[in-house]
Amino acid sequence: MSSALxxxxxxxxxxxxxQAIVDIESEIKNLRAIxxxxxxxxxxxxxxxxALDALVERRRDDGLTIECESSSLTWEIDRRES
Numbered sequence: 001m002s003s004a005l006x007x008x009x010x011x012x013x014x015x016x017x018x019q020a021i022v023d024i025e026s027e028i029k030n031l032r033a034i035x036x037x038x039x040x041x042x043x044x045x046x047x048x049x050x051a052l053d054a055l056v057e058r059r060r061d062d063g064l065t066i067e068c069e070s071s072s073l074t075w076e077i078d079r080r081e082s
Contacts, residue, residue, distance in 0.1 A: 037058075
């Protein structure tokens with residue numbers, strides 16, 4: 001953007017600004033996904049089991065097999081077959 005501005009090229013500046021907006025919107029989406037992974041609202045609203053199930057749903061496209069065990073939770077989830 002700065003080179004277009006220095007060159008006084010309004011068309012290049014406008015296009016660079018549009019691309020910057022697209023890039024920023026993409027990064028905001030990525031940050032929201034990271035935040036949701038770190039502290040999903042489902043954890044507060046519906047509890048640990050539901051939050052973990054939702055996390056597995058979001059990760060199933062990675063082909064992961066996930067096993068979870070604790071004193072109050074036990075289940076296995078294999079999403080590769082979905």
